[in-house]
Amino acid sequence: MDRVMDLDARPHRAFIAIAETGSFSRAAAMLNISQPALSAQLKEFERRLGFRLLDRTSRKVSLTIEGRLFLDRSRRLVRETEWANNAARDIRNNQLRVGTAHYTAEIAERNRIIDDFVAEEPDVPLRVMRRSAEQLRDDLDRGDIDVAITLQLVPPDDAPARADAAPSWVVAERAVTLQLPHDDQLACGADVLPAAALRGRAIAMIDRSHGVAIAESVGKAIIDAGAEARTLPEGDARAVLRQGARLGIAAIDLGWFVPPCASVVRRAVAEWTVRTRLVAMANPGRRRAGTDRFLDRLRRMTPPS
Structure with a gap:
């Protein structure tokens, strides 16, 4: 042949x-x-x-x-x-390619960005590529995608900026909180709990599917509170909320997903300072034609970080 x-x-x-x-x-x-x-x-x-x-x-x-x-x-x-x-x-067709972390498909802010662009810029061919959090940066550096949308840990105020950081825009930011069954004694009190109230408790923990930095920071917050991080069959944040509700135990809540049912409540923990942000990053090099129009919309929504 x-x-x-x-x-x-x-x-x-x-x-x-x-x-x-x-x-x-x-x-x-x-x-x-x-x-x-x-x-x-x-x-x-x-x-x-x-x-x-x-x-x-x-x-x-x-x-x-x-x-x-x-x-x-x-x-x-x-x-x-x-x-x-x-x-x-x-x-x-010089198609615009937007890479998104797979779990962001259930984040309202991410969907609003993409759906609004599709509706208002119908002449720009857009392909959404779902990737793992680790793949996104490599794909962006290679030029396989033009924009990456993912969750990142909010760094401390004194953290040095990366010299090779891609241009990025913070779409929204959320604090890490705790999901509790509605009949839990901690759910019946104040909206903000002291970390000491969690001592000895089992808390359903997320895995590294949202990035190593996020998982490690959340794990440290649980340990510092004297609680026990409990591993569930599925470790992404949405599954942890769902299975935590089904098992009737406390669960880590990154703040991005709709509660799995009406029988849970969300409580902040006073000493927890872990926050995550939904970030859009652009390839700093050569871009497809539609990328600038996509980025113009991001610039109007939020200043670059």
């Missing part, structure tokens, strides 16, 4: 059409070509492969053993060429 990639996969499509219809005439009509042209195309394809795909008689067309073995391969190749064509079209 030729090594040059066939972005149309015509011989494979022809073979599939004949195999699925069982007829050269019906396949030719489906592909909108003449029957002699289809027969010649299939014959040349078999010559290049080095084996027959079909048995032809005056009354029917059937797959050879080799044809049955090769049919699934042809179907996969056709799907791959369709994906390649879609990718080529995206590149030709």
Whole structure:
């Protein structure tokens, strides 16, 4: 077979059409070509492969053993060429690519940014690429995405700025709090709890899916309060809230997600200073054409950080 990639996969499509219809005439009509042209195309394809795909008689067309073995391969190749064509079209259209941490799909502020842009800038082709928190920075540095939207730990006021930091905008900020069952004795008191009230308690803890810095800072706050960090089957913040509510235990609440049910309450902890922010970061290098229009909207919403 030729090594040059066939972005149309015509011989494979022809073979599939004949195999699925069982007829050269019906396949030719489906592909909108003449029957002699289809027969010649299939014959040349078999010559290049080095084996027959079909048995032809005056009354029917059937797959050879080799044809049955090769049919699934042809179907996969056709799907791959369709994906390649879609990718080529995206590149030709200079598509804007926004990478988002996978868990941000349930954050209202993130959705508002993207949905408003789609509605108000319909001429800019936009693709949202979901990634892990760790992948986003690498993709941004390589230029695979133009903008990254993710959660970050709010650094201390005296923390030095990174020399290689990408331009970024803080969309919103939230304090880390505690979700409690509504019948918990701590839920019946003040809106702000002293950390000492958590001593000896089990608190459902998030994992590192939101970033190492966030997880470590939250874990330290739990330990400093004398509480016990409890690991649940799922460790992303939304799942921790859901499973914590189901188990009737306290759970870490990053503040970005809708409560899983009406039978829980949110309480701040006086000594907890951990905060997270929803940040949009831009590739400082070459950008696709639609990126500047996306960033203009971010600039109008919030000043750069």
